[in-house]
Amino acid sequence: MRQFIRLLLIPGVVGWLLGGCSEKLEPKPLTYSQLLTGTDKKTWKMVSLQVIDDGQASGVIPVAQTGIDPCIYDDLLTFYADAEHKFEASEGATKCSASDPDIYVTDTWTLVNANATLQFYIPVLNGIYPWTIKNLTSTVLTVQYYFPDINASYQFTFNSVTTK
Template sequence: MRHFIRLLFITGVVGWLLGGCSEKIEPKPATYSQLLTGTEKKSWKMVSIQIIDKGTASGVIPVSQLNDCSTDDVLTFYANAEHKFEASQGASICYSGEPDLYVTDTWVLVNANATLQFYIPLLNGVYPWTIKNLTATTMTVQYYFPDIDASYQFTFNSTTTK
């Protein structure tokens, strides 16, 4: 019996030493909000738009083809508790004599249905956007009109990250 207890004890100690010394390192994937904001803040510029009407897409339209000064504006999402959001003028100045930073607001992310609510300068409003794609460098969002069979889809590229 002593021999059995001694063997059990030695096996347990050896198993604990060998098993307790190894730590399995698992990569921690970035969350939606971290992809959107980086660790402190991240800025985005619009690169394309697509209009979908009754299931028929217009094709991808580069914003450089649009004659609107707001298409090169910079949208900055902050990773703070307030979810601060800023819109500032790009190289094409829309409001001469006005400050570069022209909108300070907040952003709202609902992970359950991948909805991101924020201001888009081209539409001059805050809408609930469905996230179609979000990576560290690209974001595509789509707004579905509630009363008609149509939607807008915007793609952004990140410009700076902190």
């Protein structure tokens, strides 16, 4: 009987005790907010746009080929991961005027996960609009604005340029 306890029961109890202490690690997917802001802040730069008019898409147009002044399309958009959802628009490599401040818009961003709506300022349109998130990864953000009174929309794609 002692032999039975020593050979089967003790290793079984020890194995059960040690095996029960491990925690199963499951990956936690990043949320829209974390993809947008990183852990502290993330800066994005516009790379392309598309115009959809009455169901007909223009095709993806690199922003450098749009005729938009580089001093506008190269601007940087920074989303902060703070409680206030701070947002900044700053000059890119090309300033429209030498006297322009580096950061020219300080505002907030709003994200509604239920319908994937992100509201923020885009320099090309010089305004804040509710954008539908079409694609959001750690390096690419594509948003689309649907005009309420006509069958048309704008779609912009941004690439992440810095993350902290």
